[in-house]
Amino acid sequence: MNGAQTIRLSRNSYRTGTEEAERFAVPVEAPIAIETNGIAYAVMMATPIEIEDFVTGFLLAEGLAAAGEIGDVAVHPVENGEWGTGYVARVNLPPERLSLIIERARRRTGDSSCGICGIEGVEAALRPLPTLSRQSAASPEAIRRGLDALDAAQRLGRETRATHAAAFCNEEGMLLAIREDVGRHNALDKLVGALVRGGIDPAQGFVVMTSRCSYELVEKTVRAGIPLLVTISAPTDLAVRRARAAALSLCVVARDDAMLVVTDTQPSDEGATPLVEP
Structure with missing residues (x-):
């Protein structure tokens, strides 16, 4: 089973009007x-x-x-x-x-x-979610390391530039597993399945994803028992509310230099400004 296949197409230049044949990798669906x-x-x-x-x-x-x-x-x-x-x-x-x-x-x-x-x-x-009993001990520096690892490990993403990735890192930011798919939900399902099948404790790390944060990703993360979700794009309001209700730490718009902390269940969050006011 292959994740990508090559197709033939033509590249047309807006400026010169020239056309040339090219081979292009696309993800399999x-x-x-x-x-x-x-x-x-x-x-x-x-x-x-x-x-x-x-x-x-x-x-x-x-x-x-x-x-x-x-x-x-x-x-x-x-x-x-x-x-x-x-x-x-x-x-x-x-x-x-x-x-x-x-x-x-x-x-x-x-x-x-x-x-x-x-x-x-x-x-x-919108059935009730379980409340997470464990808080994430990952530091901002560990999250940054996780983001770097996610970027480097996207083999299918580099080949096609058309897939999502979900990675699981330990609390020091070391990548333990990554899965890719055309769908962000699928990528997270694959990752959770890999943790279960590999005997990796989901409570001892965090997820980093190359997508916006929809409420479904929050729910999948909570049901898997993972205490922290990090995404590179913004959340929806329902994602924020569901994360807070389940005591899930949620960080979004994560970049090399900064991220937005939407919900932080650790004691150090006193005085922090939430992205969405309750």
């Missing part, structure tokens, strides 16, 4: 059908690499299983003629999860794994 206990649960569009990690993180974000309940993920390619290859990922969850799977199972194609698939009604979409 393919349907991934997720089947749980033999039931078709969802079809998501994603970059078909690290599918096992993606399915694991997706199921955790959906609230269908706990980390220790997800078995082996079997991935099967399905040829689809001129549209290329799709994939079916099959996994078994404990029998006591079956009623929830059936209740929310459906066949639909989504843009990415936003974390509210198969949910009806506002109350269900």
